[in-house]
Amino acid sequence: MPRIFIDGEAGTTGLDIKARLEAQNIALISIDPAQRKDPKARLEKMISADLVVLCLPDDAAREAADMLAEHPEIRVLDASSAHRVAPDWVYGFPEMSASQARHIAQASRVSNPGCYPTGAIALLRPLVDAGLLPPDIRLPINAVSGYSGGGHRVIEQHARDGGPAFALYALELEHKHVPEIMRHAGLSHRPVFVPSIGHFARGMIVSIPLHLDQFGAATSEDLRQCLRVAYQQSRMIRVVDDSSGRLTADALAGEDILELRVHGNDAHRHAVLTARLDNLGKGASGAALQNIRLMLGMAAA
Known part of the structure; x- marks a missing residue:
């Protein structure tokens, strides 16, 4: 039975991963809360895993x-954003290419993707690889997330009565997910990334408008068919x-599915790419x- 140690199991993501692993045929190694720092x-716990x-x-x-x-035999999965563009870490998005799952399976160090980049890269990478979008395209990327991904302070604000309905943030345009999106979507120019938080706990939509x-x-159908082929397995x-013309962000809360759509108006030569997922x-x-x-x-699974 494989042994896993979660360093930081008391946080939102750590608690969720721990709960999921408890249902697997896996031995979880715990640390006394007084020794977490x-x-x-x-x-000692790490090298026993x-x-x-x-x-x-x-x-x-x-x-x-x-x-x-000094312990390369101990495999590491990093759920933070610290190593997502590090050259000696494998990016943990198995569907990103035909060989990515194999690279992850063989890697000693893997970085788990960010929630916003998961949606953006899933939409953009196949279109760039297929030549339907040029790597040097200059894009806006909009996104809204449930407040559960915002950390303790944001969660507390939304959990109380009268919490904020909606907020744009990172308007200094230096969000840490931008390099991750660029690297793994295959873009050569920084997108203008505008994230936001809504007054719902879990869920996310990433949307990318295109001329x-x-x-x-x-056409929009060309884009859609490219995505179908990329993810058919x-x-x-x-x-x-x-074609409903409406999309709610929290419809996939509690699920591990990622839904991709191409909303198009070919008469105006406009399209909007959307990715919907649970941010957790x-x-x-x-x-x-x-x-x-x-x-x-x-x-x-």
Whole structure:
């Protein structure tokens, strides 16, 4: 039975991953709460495991990874954003390419994707790879997330009566997910990324508007068919035909599915790409469980 230690199990993502692993044929290694900040005690737990899952702030995740630098036999999955563009870490998005799941299964160090990048990359990477979108396209990317991904302070604000209905944030345009989106979507220019938080606990929509005339003769159906082909074997990503004209962000709360859509008006040569997911599901712990099973050689859930 594989042994896993979650460093940072008391946080939102750590608790969710722990709950998921308790239902698997896996032995969880625990640490006394009083020793959670004791580097020696943590290292002892780490080197007794087959796999360490880091559910820590970025700086703490880097420190934990450095602690294991002399133990390459201990496999690490980092749920923070600390290593998502690091050259010696494998990006933990199995559906990103035909070979990505194999790379994850063989890797010693894997970075779990961010929730916003999961939606953006799932939409953009196949279109860039197929030549339907040029790598140097200049894009706006809009997104709204449930408040559960915002940390303790944001969760407290929304959980109380009279919490904020909606808020744009990161308007200094330096969101830490932008380099991750650029690297793994294959973009050469920074997108203008505008994230927001809504007054609902779980759920997310990433939306990308396009002027189709800016990059050739492709139609919205061409984009849709490209996505269908890219994910036809995926169990977690669905390309959905939807002409309802309306999309709610929390419809997939509690699920690990990622839904992709192309909303088009070919008369105006306009399209909007959308990705809908649970920010704590395929956007966090659901993706982590998927990567853990690959890294441990377990059958897909």
